[in-house]
Each structure stands twice: as C-alpha cells, then as structure tokens.
Amino acid sequence: MDSAVGKRSIFTADFLFPVSSGAVRDGAVLVKDGRIASVGKFSEVREANPDAEVREFSGCAILPGAVNTHAHLSFRREDGPEYGSFSEWLLGLIERLEENDKRLAENATDGAREAVEAGTTFMAESSPYGGCLPYLARSGMAGTCFAEFFPHESGDGTPEGAVEFIMGKVSELGEGLPPRVDARVSVHSPYTVDPESARLAARRTREAGERLAIHLSESPEEYDFVTEGTGGLADIFSSNSWGATGKTPVKYGDGIGLLAPETIAAHLATGVGEEEIEILARSGVAAAHCPRSNENLGCDVSPVPAMMRAGIRVGMGTDGLWSSQSLNLFEETMVAVKLHNFDGETGLRLATLEGARALGVEDETGSIEAGKYADFAVVEVSPSGSDTEREVLEAAAENGAVATVVGGDIVHERL
Numbered sequence: 150m151d152s153a154v155g156k157r158s159i160f161t162a163d164f165l166f167p168v169s170s171g172a173v174r175d176g177a178v179l180v181k182d183g184r185i186a187s188v189g190k191f192s193e194v195r196e197a198n199p200d201a202e203v204r205e206f207s208g209c210a211i212l213p214g215a216v217n218t219h220a221h222l223s224f225r226r227e228d229g230p231e232y233g234s235f236s237e238w239l240l241g242l243i244e245r246l247e248e249n250d251k252r253l254a255e256n257a258t259d260g261a262r263e264a265v266e267a268g269t270t271f272m273a274e275s276s277p278y279g280g281c282l283p284y285l286a287r288s289g290m291a292g293t294c295f296a297e298f299f300p301h302e303s304g305d306g307t308p309e310g311a312v313e314f315i316m317g318k319v320s321e322l323g324e325g326l327p328p329r330v331d332a333r334v335s336v337h338s339p340y341t342v343d344p345e346s347a348r349l350a351a352r353r354t355r356e357a358g359e360r361l362a363i364h365l366s367e368s369p370e371e372y373d374f375v376t377e378g379t380g381g382l383a384d385i386f387s388s389n390s391w392g393a394t395g396k397t398p399v400k401y402g403d404g405i406g407l408l409a410p411e412t413i414a415a416h417l418a419t420g421v422g423e424e425e426i427e428i429l430a431r432s433g434v435a436a437a438h439c440p441r442s443n444e445n446l447g448c449d450v451s452p453v454p455a456m457m458r459a460g461i462r463v464g465m466g467t468d469g470l471w472s473s474q475s476l477n478l479f480e481e482t483m484v485a486v487k488l489h490n491f492d493g494e495t496g497l498r499l500a501t502l503e504g505a506r507a508l509g510v511e512d513e514t515g516s517i518e519a520g521k522y523a524d525f526a527v528v529e530v531s532p533s534g535s536d537t538e539r540e541v542l543e544a545a546a547e548n549g550a551v552a553t554v555v556g557g558d559i560v561h562e563r564l
C-alpha cells in the first residue's frame with residue numbers, strides 16, 4: 150500500500166509469535182514496503198537497522214493477524230432471527246432479508262470494523278452477488294468476497310445462463326479493487342443451488358484457477374434434503390426437487406465435482422463420518438470450521454481433529470452475526486480449542502497459518518516470516534504460564550487487538 154512504500158519500521162513487543170517458528174521474547178519485526186523484511190530479537194533487528202522507525206508495544210504480544218476463512222458481513226447482531234433448528238432459523242433469516250438489505254452498507258461497515266478491531270487481517274466473506282465487497286475492500290483487511298448466486302433468479306435461469314451471469318458479475322466486481330482484495334464465486338449450498346449449476350460453476354472457476362466457496366454438510370436438515378428430499382429445508386425450498394440423491398452431502402458434492410483443492414467448504418458439521426473424511430482428504434478440499442454457528446443452529450460438531458489427522462486443511466470461520474456471537478476469529482478459535490481439547494499452539498495455528506493454507510494464501514500471509522506481507526495483530530498480554538499461545542488467544546478473544554497491521558499499514562490502533 151502507498152503509505153508504506155519506502156518506509157522501514159520496526160514493530161516490537163514483549164513477545165513475538167511468528168507461528169512458522171518459535172516464540173521470541175523481546176521480539177521484533179522489520180517491515181519494509183509493506184512486507185516483512187526480517188524477524189528476530191529487538192536488539193539484533195535494531196542494530197542492523199539503526200535508522201528505522203520503532204513502534205514499541207510494551208506489555209503486548211505480536212502475532213499473525215487472524216485469517217477468517219468463512220464470514221458474512223451483511224448482518225447486524227440485534228436484528229437476527231432466534232437460534233433454533235437450522236431450518237427454523239433460515240426461515241427467519243429469509244423473512245428478514247428484504248428489510249436487512251436496507252442496512253447493508255452500515256452492517257457490513259460495522260462488521261468489518263469489528264473484525265479489524267479483533268485483529269483480523271484477512272477475511273473470506275460470502276454475500277449474495279458480492280454485495281458486501283465494497284465494505285470489505287474499504288475495511289483495510291485483505292481478502293476475498295465470495296459472491297453467492299441463486300440460479301433460478303440469475304441470468305436466464307438455466308444452469309448455463311446462471312453460471313455465465315455470476316462469472317460475469319465476479320469479473321465486473323473485480324475491477325478497481327485494492328491489490329489484495331478479490332471477488333470469487335460461491336455455490337451457496339446443496340439445497341439452494343441445483344447440481345447442474347453447481348457442477349458448472351465448479352468447473353468454470355477451476356478452469357480459471359479461482360477459489361470457490363460453499364456451505365456443505367452443515368445441518369441435519371441439509372442431510373435429510375440431500376439424502377431423502379425430506380425435512381425442514383425440503384419444506385422451505387419445495388420447488389428445489391433435486392434432493393433425495395441417496396448420498397450424504399459430502400458424497401453428493403464429490404459426485405458433482407465440487408470438491409477440489411480450490412474449494413473451501415464451510416461447516417462440514419453433520420453427516421461427516423470416516424468415509425466422508427476419506428473423500429474430503431482425497432479431493433484436497435479445505436474446510437472452514439465454525440463451531441459457534443454449528444452449536445447455535447442445532448448442527449453437529451465438526452470432526453475437526455480427525456479431519457486434520459487425515460491431512461485436510463482446516464481454518465477457522467466466524468460465520469455471520471445472525472448465526473454467531475461475534476466476528477472475533479480468536480474468540481471463535483478459543484471455542485474450538487475447548488471443544489476439541491487443543492493446545493494453544495494448535496489453536497493459534499488454526500486461527501492464522503492454517504486458515505491461510507485453507508484459502509491457498511499461505512505464501513502471502515498467515516505467519517510472521519520474511520517475504521510475507523506484514524499482516525499482524527498486537528494483543529495486550531504478557532504471557533507467563535506453560536501454554537503461552539493459549540494465553541495470547543484468550544487475551545485476543547476477550548479484548549481484541551491493541552493494533553492491527555495489514556501490509557505494513559496500521560488499520561486499527563486502540564488509543
């Protein structure tokens with residue numbers, strides 16, 4: 150970014166957690182032209198760069214910024230439907246959509262701000278037709294807006310026409326964006342997008358070398374819809390007649406070519422057994438884990454430890470403020486840490502570098518190492534116990550970030 154060009158700055162704190170390497174007490178990051186130039190002890194970084202500007206954060210830790218692999222910015226928490234079964238909740242959501250659209254700009258601006266103040270530096274956001282993209286682009290975060298499309302109302306309503314429409318929309322949205330923000334396609338879910346449109350969208354985006362997002366194997370009702378064509382979602386979407394496939398959602402997604410290394414599948418919470426994990430691992434698809442949303446909406450617990458053991462890339466996602474409590478990715482991660490009994494190191498990796506890997510952006514962000522963008526969060530904590538990473542996560546979960554730096558620019562600083 151322009152303001153960072155040519156400038157060399159040292160950011161230093163009591164602790165530095167690069168994630169890609171061990172923690173450094175009295176650590177420092179040298180930032181040049183928006184990228185990380187070196188990492189080490191403050192004394193050494195300072196000696197090698199005596200004329201660099203120094204930003205000292207005493208009583209704090211520096212960690213990679215949070216990578217939110219699945220979020221929605223359209224919603225404001227106080228307007229949401231009540232939590233309950235997934236289909237009841239979704240019905241409430243649909244009823245509120247028209248009214249909600251009037252507040253979209255304000256909601257998305259505030260939501261993005263909440264994420265930035267919680268130390269988020271990269272966000273994968275999903276919204277109908279990419280409606281939240283302008284607000285993600287203005288937030289200071291890097292990221293992708295996944296534009297959801299609904300085939301019956303897109304283009305001429307045929308699968309070919311609908312996919313043509315959303316591909317055109319995404320390329321239009323991509324014009325004039327900041328360098329680290331882009332727009333991509335989302336196949337919303339197996340119960341809203343017909344298999345032919347989904348198959349075509351997956352093929353077209355893969356041919357273009359682009360990432361694709363989907364909600365998959367989320368709720369018991371989705372499971373019922375896909376396997377038997379029954380249940381709450383079949384009732385809501387009664388004209389969507391392609392359910393009753395006799396397959397689990399993961400097998401169905403595999404069968405229509407949705408699962409690939411470019412795809413990030415959110416939730417994978419209900420109906421994910423051993424066979425499904427094998428399929429997911431073989432396909433190379435990545436997962437976005439949203440444990441609070443799953444709990445709030447009557448979904449099962451995603452088998453994340455088994456998925457990780459199988460080599461599946463897993464990142465954390467907050468989902469949106471109508472299905473979860475906050476857009477603080479570190480708070481979401483602490484829920485996962487407790488739920489799966491992870492240590493702090495695993496949690497911190499999930500919130501940062503693993504999220505970047507899940508989205509295929511690990512070469513540019515997710516850890517504090519030379520060559521990557523200077524994307525990090527400064528959190529007020531001086532950890533002293535045996536699990537320092539957990540202390541840092543807890544502090545970030547409770548109080549957010551003192552400062553958030555994206556590409557070397559301070560996009561949030563608590564005064």
Ligand SMILES: [Zn+2]
Nearest residue numbers: 364415468469
């Ligand atoms: Zn979602």
